[in-house]
Amino acid sequence: MADDRDRADTTAPTEGEAFLARVPMRDEDGAVREAFIEDVSGSIQRGDAGFLRSLVGELHEADLGDLIEALEPELRLRLIELAGKDFDFSALNEVDESVREEILEELPPQTVAEGVRELESDDAVELLEHLPEESQEEILERLPASERRMIERGLLYPENSAGRRMQTDFISVPPDWTVGQTIDYMRETPDLPERFYELYATDEERRLRGAVSLDALLRARRPVPIAELMDEERRRVRATDDQEEVARLFGKYNLVAAPVVDQDERLVGVITVDDVVDVIEEEAEEDLKALGGVTRDEGLSDTVWTIARGRFPWLFVNMLTACLSAFVISRFENALEKMVALAVLMPVVASMGGNAGTQTMTVAVRALATRELNRGNALRILRRELLVGVLNGLGFAVILGAIAATAFKIADLGAVIGLAMVTVLICAALGGLVIPLTLNRMGVDPAVSSGPFVTTVTDVVGFLSFLGIATLWFGLN
Template identity: 50%
Template sequence: MREDDHVTLDQVRLEAILDAVEREDQHRLAELLEPLHGADIADLLEQISPAERRGLLTLWSGHMDGETLSEIDESIREEVIEFLPREVLAEAVRELDSDDVVDILEDLEEPQQEIILDALEDADRVAVEQALAYPEYSAGRLMQRETVVAPQDWTVGQTIDFLRQEEWLPAQFYHVILVDPRMRPVGHVSLGRMLAARRDVRLNDITEDGFRTIRATEEESEVAYLFNQYHLISAPVVDENDRLVGVITIDDAMNVLDEEHEEDILRLAGVSEESSLADGVLETVRQRLPWLVVNLFTASLSAVVISMFEDTISALVALAALMPIVASTGGIGGTQSLAVAVRALATRSLTSSNAGRVVRRELLTGILNGTGLAIILGLAGTLIFGDPMLGIVLGLAMVANQMVAALGGALVPLTLNRLGFDPALASGTFVTTLTDVMGFFAFLGLATILLL
């Protein structure tokens, strides 16, 4: 193993790279970047400022390869491509499998798409354009056209001899797909099982049990679910006539799964899934401000509730100091329940068949959590303010709001999902508003009844 195999993008190397860019030391820059993995170079381009990125590309763009180009985040990919000389871009793109080329093209404007398409060989261009003809976010966009197939009646020896003679094989593949005379997949054989068998063994006799085909029009989220659920390594993609058109491998399926999880996390926080560290200030404001405005209106509901109990707060000033405790604790409880429910919906472990049990569990959890918090907060309120009834009000309001938080965290995403909306997109706003409003209403309402 080479010493360079362990080189990573640490802070020392990053500072040295930026220093070489500032001094326009092309030789030193190439020396620092050469041992880095393509993914690390892509991370570097995303982390530095636009001015530093332009300086680096001006000095180093001639060394760009396909692996690095495919790893660059879509938020800066178009900017990077504009800086690359045509011959460098052409060479980099020719190194990529068709699925990686499609992934790059999806995020580019038409002029940049044409530049890349023109760089491809005629056969590769046709394959990429056929993939782009499939719906966005479909298996047809995700698949690679380079497939390794063999007739179903071949032997292991025939297949090995065939593979050794061919030069067009993909850089990485995991199965040999068996097809009938009409090019319909009927099974697949892993390379490990094939190499362990005798030459005279028929491929049909050593096929794997977990064989599945995927329609080219299937949504990529469904593809990721199938790979994760059934532990697939690769799966052939078929058209409407069940004929083989491509193959999807586990790395592409897991990328989709990662993107789905990232989108859910960002949406739970009310942030666009297009957000990136490379975005400028105005772009970041454009993405976040709409959700802040929505939250501004929902937060006004809490203000309306508080204004209804103005006389109560004036009579007992201590209530003003204690109100946020009940509301914020309820918000945290609702967020916990919400995160569990959204994740369970995304992984399909929360369904209509077990929804009732999950909701009951969350409700019981909310009651027990609320009771525990009520004891602590009730005692603290009694000791600090010297009023046992105030402690009782605090405790009862805490139990009530934890119940609401638990139910809201489970029921809101379930309801949105049933109505066909993305539960990660709007659940957080609804649950936060619900716990704030109910927290203030329960606390101030009980105070009005029991203390005045």
């Protein structure tokens, strides 16, 4: 009977498991349930530390991050305090930067230092990299010397570089070791990385000689030297390489891990595919925000003032371009007074041009980011986009021309808007490609700066072509 009770005790669900079974965290759409948030908030307010420690121990770091964001700001810090050592600080890398900084600034440096010690080196660097230097120093000085030096080295690398993303825990062995020696070493060494996909052969000066995948290692016989298994041409990255370049390397060569070397070819870390997935997501989000005039750091948890301040410059630039368009319209005041139909139809022409320009610009910016668009194929792509502009222009010229002529009972008006439509769509294709290429050649991020220029070109050309052709056609001077 005692044995049966012992077995029952070992299989009994924890308090956190029982709660998650009773109150699922997410609904059918993957959002955090309101009932779940309310129950957790109540536990935090009651100070139920035992339940909260059990709960955070059951949640994945990404789920814990979503829970933190869903809580009221005053409860987030309290949750971490009540969870104590059971709180996984890697969850803070899953929340908005503003939320993370707010929490880290409120927590005692010693508490953050203890949490950082449990993280892999790349997660620790990511957690601390955006804090003020004074806060970083307060936390780092509470770490053991070896761990502090490791994180400090990571923070010295440029932002968005491979050095910031790499893990400094890896397995390296001499190339003259045998498979048997290597396997025994991995079995007997307690402080190996928690997860790894390959190991590396290095010489006495830690220079990378090659890489050995785990499947090759496990299929080889014990007496086989590592030198016979290692891939000397293994793709590698430099610690100073941009993270976008690293992501492209992984995608192009289907890598799951890559060694990171310094300028002297010494092995200093490893980047794995989970880090690269984060980079791809971040860069895609950054480009999408930039195209919409939103700063890369803006998050849903930012304050009204922070968001307004970040969006103001883009809106100001767009105001200036709108003023230029208004100036062009004002030059045709007499024509607009004599033919009201022009005022009704001119927004259609400008809108079509703006949409066509945005389509071409989006494709061009993305192609530049992935290095698919370059000097070698730019002319061919330009010819293609111009032909697309001509075809779409002719198609919409027929459609809008028929609509305009029918609606306003003026046959020539259909011809005028048709000619304007062809003109503006050709210019939209030209501007949507040439402007990003020019900005990229000048060293300016085309994702950030292309929008206002393309909009200006399409609006000005749209108004100028439609009103100009109408003025000449109908003699409205």
